[in-house]
Amino acid sequence: MSAPTLPLDSATATTVDISAPVIVFEDVVMSFGENEVLSGVSFHLPRGETKAVFGVAGSGKSLILKLALGLIRPDSGRIVVLGEDVTQMQEAQLFELRGKIGMVFQESALFDSLTVRENVAYRLMEEHGVYDENIDRRVREALRFVELEHTLDLNPSELSGGMRRRVAIARAIITQPELLLYDSPTGGLDPVTSNTIIELIVKQRDVYKTSALLVTHRLQDAFTMATHQFDKQNNRMIALPPGQHCDVPMSFLVLRDGKVIFDGDLHNLANSPDEYIQEYIS
């Protein structure tokens, strides 16, 4: 079975500067009361790349995603997403930008009063108003992508944790956004379900070349993504030979005490002389 094709949304059909980074964080500082969570965080995410963000609990990983989406404003610093400075934008302008970004929340954040069909169709319904044949086709395609087409008329409460995450992925990718933000998509899931989710993320990365920022505390997930590639012909993820790991558009960012202590690829991460990183990845 080959990977189903998702229709290209009009929002992504615009001309974009492919050399420009999708996300740029410049000296971003964010505090909650007296607790400075981010102390001058700077990094960039090149187009087409997936960057895994690591850090201990409370290190500000999820905060980075919310800042990138403009859900929270930083105390200082600059955040540029898809060429637009989100720190200078009004909420109304941000709604337009968010149309080009897909977000998968930590606990899925599906609307519990809507069915799976309505959840996945939500963004299209907001744009077009009426649930028509075209929306139905796109909903089915998105759900087929996550292999949950049979759950169309179920409520989120009737789904397992893993299924909810997959529906959340379907909801995020239905408009084929230019950027995907994953907040601990495998958190609290069993290894088999986690692997299914990771395979979907790899599929999105390799088949649709979508840029992504992935927050996780599960090293094995990020290592799987860095050492595997999606085989479109066989519709499954395959392991790459050790010499080809750097061919995958995958990088790592490690946070410690509100600062970025590592930003690079798998090879550099594995060979980092930093004791904290060595301890973290061991």
Place this chain on the structure above:
Amino acid sequence: MELTSPTDLAKEKVLTVQDYFLFSLQTVANLFRKPLYFADMIQQADTIGVGSLPIVVLTGFFTGAVLALQASNTLERFGSITLVGQLVSTSMVRELGPVLTSLMVAGRNSSGMASELGSMVVTEQIDAMRALGTDPMKKLVTPRMVATVFMLFFLAIISDLVGLVGGLAIAKLLLRLDARQYWANAWESLVFQDVFMGLIKPVIFGFIIATIGCFYGMNARGGTQGVGRATTQAMVAASVLILAMDLIVTRFLMATLSYR
């Protein structure tokens, strides 16, 4: 438990009032910005209006009935028992219909809105909505405000009518008064000012019920405990604000409408 200084507490309260004012302002301003979410307004009107009908009818009926019963005792002493219709109608239309209906709807819907929106906040559904490019204020708050104001207006009218029927039941069955005399007395005693006052109040109270419920819901913090707290606070704040506003509105209208 950490103690808060009186100054901090006062600042916190003033800040909450300011936030509520801005929240209400934005709710109204959204009426003039697209999209308007008509389908959500209809759905909320059904939930708030039709759903509240049974309690409003029961409250109205028993209030009118007990009003007639209490009044009969006093009126009988002055030989004016036939004025019971007038007393029930003016009391219900001017005051008890709008206020009791609003309190009932506040108890049912202000807390309902706070718990529903509060749950959405703590489960990140509000953030998800913003992430999906939808303004939660437009999608969730403004339709609830419009629906509550619109439906409370009609619920108050229904409550007035049912209250008069309750009064009639007592007048006819216990006081042995003539039904036609009761109705004529009740109807003729009403003047424009009474009806105007009785119709303007539910509009103001409806706005309070919806905005207070949504305000506490949207500001819920701290998981399920926070949602529970928001629900209680919303109901208490809405009820107190309705009674306080009732006094202010009554005084204002009596002054401006050159009340008899």
